[in-house]
Amino acid sequence: xxxxxxxxxxxxxxxxxxxxxxxxxxxxxxxxxxxxxxxxxxxxxxxxxxxxxxxxxxxxxxxxxxxxxxxxxxxxxxxxxxxxxxxxxxxxxxxxxxxxxxxxxxxxxxxxxxxxxxxxxxxxxxxxxxxxxxxxxxxxxxxxxxxxxxxxxxxxxxxxxxxxxxxxxxxxxxxxxxxxx
Numbered sequence: 001x002x003x004x005x006x007x008x009x010x011x012x013x014x015x016x017x018x019x020x021x022x023x024x025x026x027x028x029x030x031x032x033x034x035x036x037x038x039x040x041x042x043x044x045x046x047x048x049x050x051x052x053x054x055x056x057x058x059x060x061x062x063x064x065x066x067x068x069x070x071x072x073x074x075x076x077x078x079x080x081x082x083x084x085x086x087x088x089x090x091x092x093x094x095x096x097x098x099x100x101x102x103x104x105x106x107x108x109x110x111x112x113x114x115x116x117x118x119x120x121x122x123x124x125x126x127x128x129x130x131x132x133x134x135x136x137x138x139x140x141x142x143x144x145x146x147x148x149x150x151x152x153x154x155x156x157x158x159x160x161x162x163x164x165x166x167x168x169x170x171x172x173x174x175x176x177x178x179x180x181x
Contacts, residue, residue, distance in 0.1 A: 022066045023092070027051055027059045029099070032085075032092060035069065040082040068092065098128040134163045135170065 023029060030049055039045055045056055060083055063069040068089040074080040097116070104112065116125055130138045146153075152160045 022062070022068065027055055028063060029096070031056070031059055031063060032068070032089065032096060035083065035085050035089065036093065036096065040084060042081065042083070045083075063089070094128055097125070101127055133165050 023032070027049075030051070031045060034045055034048055039048060042056065042060070045051065045060070046053060049056070051059075060069065060071075064071045064083070066088075067086055069083045070086050072082055072084065074082050100116075104110070117123055118125055130143070132138055132142075152162070154160055
């Protein structure tokens with residue numbers, strides 16, 4: 001990935017250690033998966049996941065503390081509490097799907113049912129990919145680490161100009177185009 005390496009001993013210089021501190025164990029991911037599947041109440045998590053009450057309480061508290069889940073009284077019965085994904089929690093969906101796809105590819109030979117599909121076409125979603133700012137699919141050989149002061153400076157010395165990043169609803173691959181131009 002280029003000539004520069006991340007400072008691997010410095011846990012504060014990278015977002016990965018922070019993310020692992022918050023999400024780095026099985027039950028946090030399972031609660032998050034249940035939240036993406038529409039569960040909102042302590043008792044639902046308890047019965048659906050088969051998790052011990054004290055562990056569930058601890059993990060829900062951590063997810064709320066880190067802003068991944070919000071804790072709020074139900075509108076219909078303010079004595080009951082709901083746990084809802086925040087924007088920060090929703091931003092974990094690509095990571096969850098990437099881990100799921102990795103598990104499907106390298107895990108046990110399990111045919112999953114139900115299948116995660118694109119709502120519009122009802123076809124299975126494609127693999128989670130690393131995209132360039134303008135939507136090109138990148139592989140490991142396309143990645144490099146550079147000093148912040150050198151962001152946008154190409155190897156030939158020219159300066160790249162940022163474009164509007166690909167966002168929800170955009171097509172990252174041109175219709176009908178399956179390979180590089």
